[in-house]
Amino acid sequence: MAEAWVYMLRCADGSLYTGWTIDMERRLARHQAGTASRYTASRLPVRLAWSREMPDRSAARREEARIKQLGRAEKLILIAGGSG
Numbered sequence: 001m002a003e004a005w006v007y008m009l010r011c012a013d014g015s016l017y018t019g020w021t022i023d024m025e026r027r028l029a030r031h032q033a034g035t036a037s038r039y040t041a042s043r044l045p046v047r048l049a050w051s052r053e054m055p056d057r058s059a060a061r062r063e064e065a066r067i068k069q070l071g072r073a074e075k076l077i078l079i080a081g082g083s084g
Helices: 024-033 057-068 072-079
Strands: 004-011 016-021 046-054
Touching: 004 024, 004 057, 004 072, 016 024, 016 046, 016 057, 016 072, 024 046, 046 057, 046 072
Parallel strands: none
Antiparallel strands: 004 016, 004 046
């Protein structure tokens, strides 16, 4: 079982949200309920666009930071299955 996850959500306005969690199912439910972040709460509904298992929390935080530095086009490549 994964220690942590990095994920991207596609928001109703088309924007992408990147985050990390130790419980993907619970975190996604909170995002969809509008209680996980102000950003996604104002852009409901959201859906999971991409996720990746990470070996530990530190790795998840590093990967989240790396992804947040990418441009939108690079994030879309990652979602489509590219290396991003």
